[in-house]
Amino acid sequence: MELDIVALSRLQFALTALYHFLFVPLTLGLSVLLAIMETVYVMTGRPIWRQMTKFWGKLFGINFVLGVATGIVMEFQFGMNWSYYSHYVGDIFGAPLAIEGLMAFFLEATFVGLFFFGWDKLSKVGHLISTWAVALGSNFSALWILIANGWMQNPVGSAFNPETMRMEVADFYAVLFNPVAQAKFVHTVSAGYVTAAIFVLGVSAWYMLKNRYPELAKRSMTVAASFGLAASLSVVVLGDESGYLSTEHQKMKLAAIEAMWETEPAPAAFTLFGFPDQAARETHYAVKIPWVMGLIGTRTLTQEIPGIDELVVRAEERIRRGITAFDALQQIRAAGVVSKVAPEVRSAFEDNGHDLGYALLLKRFVDDPRQASAEDIRKAAWDTVPHVPTLFWSFRVMVGLGFFFIALTSVFFYLSARRRLDRYPGLLRLAVFAIPLPWIAAEFGWIVAEFGRQPWIIEGVLPTAAAVSNLGATTVLFTLLGFALIYTILIVIEMALMVRAIRKGPEPDEEPEAELVPRSLVAAE
Amino acid sequence: MILHELISYETLRVIWWVLLGVLLIGFAVMDGGDIGSATLLPFVAKDDVERRVVINAVGPVWEGNQVWLILGGGAIFAAWPPLYAVSFSGFYLAMFAILFALILRPVGFKYRSTRESASWRNGWDWALFVGGVVPALVMGVAVGNVLQGVPFRLDSDLRVFYEGTTLFELLNPFGLLCGLLSVAMLVMHGAAWLVLKSEGPVAVRSRTYGTIAAFLTVVLFALGGLWLWLGIDGYRITSEVVTGGPSNPLAKTVEVAPGVWFENYARHPWMMIAPILGFAGALGCLAFLRARSEVPAVLASTVSILGIISTVGLSMFPFILPSTIDPKSSLTVWDASSSHLTLFIMLVVTGIFIPLVASYTTWVYRVLWGKVDAEAIRDGSGHAY
Secondary structure, eight states, X not given: OOOOHHHHHHHHHHHHHHHHHHHHHHHHHHHHHHHHHHHHHHHHOOHHHHHHHHHHHHHHHHHHHHHHHHHHHHHHHHHHHOHHHHHHHHHHHXXXXXXXXXXXXXXXXXXXXXXXXXXXXXXXXXXXXXXXHHHHHHHHHHXXXXXXXXXXXXXXXXXXXXXXXXXXXXXXXXHHTOHHHHHHHHHHHHHHHHHHHHHHHHHHHHHHHHTXXXXXXXXXXXXXXXXXXXXXXXXXXXXXXXXXXXXXXXXXXXXXXXXXXXXXXXXXXXXXXXXXXXXXXXXXXXXXXXXXXXXXXXXXXXXXXXXXXXXXXXXXXXXXXXHHHHHHHHHHHHHSSGGGSOHHHHHHHHXXXXXXXXXXXXGGTOSSGGGOOHHHHHXXXXXXXXXHHHHHHHHHHHHHHHHHHHHHHHHHHHHHHTTXXXXXXXXXXXXXXXXXXXXXXXXXXXXXXXXXXXXXXXXXXXXXXXXSOOOOXXXXXXXXXXXXXXXXXXXXXXXXXXXHHHHHOOOOOSOTTGGGSOHHHHHTO | OXXXXXXXXXXXXXXXXXXXXXXXXXXXXXXXXXXHHHHHHHHHOOSHHHHHHHHHHHTTTHHHHHHHHHHHHHHHHHHOHHHHHHHHHHTHHXXXXXXXXXXXXXXXXXXXGGOOOHHHHHHHHHHHHHHHHHHHHHHHHHHHHHHHOBOEEEOTTOOEEEOXXXXXXXXXXXXXXXXXXXXXXXXXXXXXXXXXXXXXXXHHHHXXXXXXXXXXHHHHHHHHHHHHHHHOEEEEEOSOOOSSSOSOGGGSOEEXXXXXXXXXXXXXXXXXXXXXXXXXXXXXXXXXXXXXXXXXXXXXXXXXXXXXXXXXXXXXXXXXXXXXXXXXGOEETTTSSOOHHHHHHHHHHHHHHHHHHHHXXXXXXXXXXXXXXXXXXXXXXXXXX
């Protein structure tokens, strides 16, 4: 990839987004776990649960703050590096971002102060409400950002306006209840819950192995295992829902994930393993399981899933329709007002307008898409194929880890139900080593979703290359290096503080022997 | 969807122009105190306990306050997409400087107290100072450049071309003056807040710095006004003003002339209330700080911020972002907004959530009311940072 402004801007966005997403999943999940732990404390009055809430809350704080710091960058970067994108879709895309601030960030950020500073200033229930407000706020923020992102994957409820040269909202409910957004929201939030569950499970397992704070560790593991099991089941099921929806809305992404070069007779086989070769357009040493892909993708035995070759042919047709739309648009703009142009021009735009974005794919080869040669059109059609090996492997790593999380949390769920959490040091060690895995799965999930959308920034509407700001390459290179530098320093500090806090363990609670105290006395404190 | 037709496109645009001001003022009032306090940190607090007093004075609330900035970005994106696209990409390196500083701030607050080492804490104190003074300065400089016009043009596809060459272009004398005004204004506000939240030497020093900052705010605001009157041309729409038309800036023609930024005050004398509040608030803050009236001092500096920011908006109306190299590309209230429907939906959402946010924020401030206790910090009880 040559380092032009598009490549550099994409690199910067990927770096800042992947980095931001190191902190978000833990915030999403741990905030809910904190709220659950504190609820148990308020309901039972046993101080150990308060101690747990404070201890995990401290780790939450170290993580949360970097999520906040890197989140501002995300909010500003669309305008900074993707100004044509911001102009072109701001009418639709900006709204969920603003609502995210109003509904989610205020709630989360206002109450997080009370979570840390309010233990002595609030009643038990008052503090519990603050904790739940933080959890609710962080989860709401995921909802709105995924409504925004869902629209990038499946741009419903909008239409191009020739007078303002941008997409405008036509049906806000369609944007809000976009099926892709709903599936992505539950999938992503569940992934966050899994991350937090495995984190709590792993850290507690480490305490168990060292025989430190066994009471805190055992209770934490019990909560984490049951929460994690439910979440990892949900993450896989909703991931499957996302796959099913891709069949409808992002056929190319699905075909690339499967490295399915040619359309197979239904039901298609699932390629478990193999080496996709983008240049030769085939997958070497493929190990296939019959029927499975057809079932996942279409939930029928009869419906075909189109392969990459067929989708490229379709893209070529859409590019040709896009050129017709582009030509009509130029005539409409020359006339100034839509009502002044000939009816056949207007109907040409109305019939082909939804493929206007496909004409913009030609901008890489010619300034005016109407001048494109057959060769340009063919090349642009092949540009709609994302990088197959990357998607193929990212997806398999993510899914493989997903099934591993189900297995791991099931085992610990079983052990905690049988009260045997401390019996198997091998399993405890496995849980410790599993700590980084949810992050790996989450980052690969981002790659599948966003890298798999390429060459589009808005699927079928606006190519990524057309969306970028007119900045100097050195300018973006400078900021890219600047972000890389400060982010590297901060992650080193963050990890060191995390490890320190974990080594140091929980603060002793005012009533360490709390469990021996009768409940009535604790409640009266 | 025909519900949105109930409010005309023109009215919605004016409402969203007012809301843009509300958001900027909301940010400057709420988070400005935190920014000012961070800027003052190395000067009003000498030892570790004093510094922790300052940090804990804003510690529980800065996170919520910072959301005003994030919301500001989001709301500009949603309601004024062309403004978001042009200003954020045009001021690219300035935005980067702000982001860089704002990344340091949360980390500074949170990580400083995790270790005892003096050099560790000292390092974070400077990070916090940078996280305060850089955004205050750069945002002011940006406003100063907006008043003078920015070198951008839009092509027929409405793609933005920013023709400015370096970051240093922004640091022209008038831009710097506005930057310093912004720093003085937020330091005044932060100092008034610290006087309210602390006791002893920190409060004494904050009172001194606050008095100086309030005085400088008055002087710099007056100087800025004078300069704008004498030396800076304003922008005026010369074609027929279409207030309810499609958001395409290129449909109008614009002329540049001296004194235009003051025409609105001649036409609507009531607008004079904005600069008057700017001056009165700062003078009031100065007087209340000297008279040791803590709450009125904070309120007065709030009024001053409200007046100063409103003055900028009212002077430029209906312009939001003028272009020096291609005046017809300038963004105005009438041609740089979202669609009628989006403005309406966002108004409904804002109408529901802003009162909600205001009420729970008030509750949180009530819970946290009272001075930071230096003793409690010394013996390590009851404070998180």
